[in-house]
Amino acid sequence: MDFSWINGFAGELLHGFVVTLKLLGLSGALGFVLAILVGLGRMSPNPLISGPLRFYISVFRGTPLLVQIYILYYGVGSLFASYPPIRGSFLWPYLRDGFWYVALALTLCVGAYVGEVLRGGLRAVPRGELEAARAYGMRRWLVLRRVWLPRALELVRPTLVGEGVLLLKATALASTVAVTDLLGAANLVRAQTLRVYEPLLAVAVVYIVLAFAIEHGCARLGKVPQRQA
Amino acid sequence: MISLSDISRLFVADGWLAALAQGALVSLEISAGAFVLGLGIGLLVALIKLRGPRWLARLANAYTTLYRAVPELLLILLLYYAGTDLLNMAMAAIDRPSVTVNGFVAAVLVLGIVQGAYSAEIIRGAIQAIPFGQIEAAQSFGIERWLLVRRILLPSMLPFAMAGLSNLWLVLVKDSALISIVGYSELLSVGKQAAGSTKHYLVFYLAVAAFYFVITLVSGSLFRLLERRTHRWLPQH
Numbered sequence: 001m002d003f004s005w006i007n008g009f010a011g012e013l014l015h016g017f018v019v020t021l022k023l024l025g026l027s028g029a030l031g032f033v034l035a036i037l038v039g040l041g042r043m044s045p046n047p048l049i050s051g052p053l054r055f056y057i058s059v060f061r062g063t064p065l066l067v068q069i070y071i072l073y074y075g076v077g078s079l080f081a082s083y084p085p086i087r088g089s090f091l092w093p094y095l096r097d098g099f100w101y102v103a104l105a106l107t108l109c110v111g112a113y114v115g116e117v118l119r120g121g122l123r124a125v126p127r128g129e130l131e132a133a134r135a136y137g138m139r140r141w142l143v144l145r146r147v148w149l150p151r152a153l154e155l156v157r158p159t160l161v162g163e164g165v166l167l168l169k170a171t172a173l174a175s176t177v178a179v180t181d182l183l184g185a186a187n188l189v190r191a192q193t194l195r196v197y198e199p200l201l202a203v204a205v206v207y208i209v210l211a212f213a214i215e216h217g218c219a220r221l222g223k224v225p226q227r228q229a
Numbered sequence: 230m231i232s233l234s235d236i237s238r239l240f241v242a243d244g245w246l247a248a249l250a251q252g253a254l255v256s257l258e259i260s261a262g263a264f265v266l267g268l269g270i271g272l273l274v275a276l277i278k279l280r281g282p283r284w285l286a287r288l289a290n291a292y293t294t295l296y297r298a299v300p301e302l303l304l305i306l307l308l309y310y311a312g313t314d315l316l317n318m319a320m321a322a323i324d325r326p327s328v329t330v331n332g333f334v335a336a337v338l339v340l341g342i343v344q345g346a347y348s349a350e351i352i353r354g355a356i357q358a359i360p361f362g363q364i365e366a367a368q369s370f371g372i373e374r375w376l377l378v379r380r381i382l383l384p385s386m387l388p389f390a391m392a393g394l395s396n397l398w399l400v401l402v403k404d405s406a407l408i409s410i411v412g413y414s415e416l417l418s419v420g421k422q423a424a425g426s427t428k429h430y431l432v433f434y435l436a437v438a439a440f441y442f443v444i445t446l447v448s449g450s451l452f453r454l455l456e457r458r459t460h461r462w463l464p465q466h
Contacts, residue, residue, distance in 0.1 A: 062399075062445035063438040064406035067417060071438060074424065075431030165298065172300035176410060183303055196310045204299045204307070211298035 009189050016185030023171040027103050031110025038115030060112035073101040073177045098177035117159050121152035161218040165211045245423045252419035253440045260405045263340035270345025275352040296346035308339040309411045332413035355390035388459045395452035399445050
């Protein structure tokens with residue numbers, strides 16, 4: 001075991017770390033907003049809204065994220081590349097970069113997985129609380145903002161923390177489409193120094209630290225009583 | 230744009246549909262093998278966590294915590310290279326020529342070890358959900374240790390574990406796609422080959438996604454049937 005290469009590749013590793021955090025933050029935040037819309041839409045009595053959302057959720061939860069990333073990056077990306085007007089446009093630098101495809105795939109995935117979690121939470125809020133809020137004269141939007149959503153989020157918080165860790169681990173797939181995230185940086189070091197384990201072990205430690213930070217950072221927001229067996 | 234006749238030529242006449250189906254079969258075999266291995270590891274680790282000596286339980290805790298905090302892709306890369314290396318070092322130590330690891334066995338081992346960490350937590354939770362009176366009752370009949378595990382613990386934890394295990398199977402089927410990174414030819418690798426040689430990336434990756442979707446839909450409903458069966462002794466709400 002020799003970690004003397006770390007100094008030489010500190011810049012790459014740091015850059016990879018930042019890319020991983022960016023992916024995590026961007027797709028986490030956008031995906032969460034999407035998930036709220038999806039969760040609410042799934043509760044809609046209108047089958048034209050809840051039906052397609054149901055299909056969206058089952059497709060994204062039923063296929064591997066890696067395949068979704070390939071579909072977007074290689075499939076849709078190759079379509080873009082074959083249209084000269086798109087190649088010439090100001091969007092092309094973004095459309096060429098794997099980062100945005102991965103961010104989109106992760107966002108859609110978070111929307112599906114967390115949307116389903118939120119639906120459970122929204123359904124679990126006792127009806128009486130919502131009726132009480134309505135009885136105080138709150139409008140539907142205000143009920144949602146002040147009562148329904150906060151209560152639902154509180155109920156599903158442990159699951160949401162778990163989804164956060166899953167998202168962190170999912171960002172590692174970005175390295176498969178030539179994005180130098182943390183794992184991508186490790187692969188770069190592997191290719192250039194011909195060391196197999198040390199770079200992988202080093203970034204594994206970083207992932208573990210990040211996972212613990214997510215878990216314990218969120219646990220501090222408020223304690224949920226654990227059922228003792 | 231690609232026309233319908235193009236698609237049918239690609240899939241039927243050029244034989245990619247059969248190749249993809251073959252790949253799907255390999256993916257299922259890998260997943261099934263890893264699931265069984267993961268269940269074995271999970272059961273052992275869960276029992277160690279609940280009853281084992283303290284140092285072993287600490288080790289088990291470290292295994293389940295660390296393996297669930299590191300991306301599967303990274304673990305697969307690490308285990309795949311490390312496993313092959315260790316094996317060859319062992320072969321060198323006993324003066325044997327180095328071997329190439331069978332890709333299938335490596336895939337099953339790697340995914341099984343990762344899955345073991347998850348199933349250990351599910352099984353541990355399910356065992357703890359068994360009403361303690363049942364275990365006490367068995368003990369008061371003078372049941373022997375392994376008979377207790379076999380006749381009481383395993384059958385009565387099953388309904389509590391079913392939902393988690395079916396979820397785990399679905400996760401496993403999807404994780405098996407990661408094996409394509411280390412180059413064993415399962416469903417996604419075949420899709421990659423097809424997409425690369427025909428340049429129809431979108432068509433073939435969508436086809437691969439459809440295969441995975443069908444697998445998860447069908448196995449999801451099979452698990453629901455199984456769940457109903459294991460739940461038949463539980464009090465109905």
